[in-house]
Amino acid sequence: MNAVAGPVTSRHEPEDCYGSPLHCWVHGVDEPHKGTAYRICFECNHVYRSEAELVKAYNEGQDEANEIAKRNGWPLIRYRKKTARTIYFCPLCLHDW
Numbered sequence: 001m002n003a004v005a006g007p008v009t010s011r012h013e014p015e016d017c018y019g020s021p022l023h024c025w026v027h028g029v030d031e032p033h034k035g036t037a038y039r040i041c042f043e044c045n046h047v048y049r050s051e052a053e054l055v056k057a058y059n060e061g062q063d064e065a066n067e068i069a070k071r072n073g074w075p076l077i078r079y080r081k082k083t084a085r086t087i088y089f090c091p092l093c094l095h096d097w
């Protein structure tokens with residue numbers, strides 16, 4: 001049994017925080033939050049602390065996709081959003097929620 005007192009907020013392997021329900025698979029940290037998170041991805045455990053944070057992550061993903069499309073001469077089909085109401089997946093691990 002590993003003796004970890006609390007969330008490990010520096011990058012680490014999941015074995016090093018065995019049992020932590022906060023381990024984010026995208027960032028390799030235990031995301032600290034006090035039950036007030038806007039949304040927690042049940043797939044990668046990333047914590048979005050506010051709606052704005054989720055929208056920002058989403059838009060960054062869209063910008064990235066557009067950059068790739070531009071480079072390849074593909075049509076741009078990605079749109080930025082202002083609210084999280086119609087964001088149906090985790091922008092970091094791309095899993096539906």
Ligand SMILES: [Zn+2]
Pocket residue numbers: 008012013014016017020022023024028029030
């Ligand atoms: Zn961890």
Ligand SMILES: [Zn+2]
Pocket residue numbers: 041042043044045046090091092093094095
């Ligand atoms: Zn996720």
Ligand SMILES: [Zn+2]
Pocket residue numbers: 024025026027028031045046047
């Ligand atoms: Zn994370």
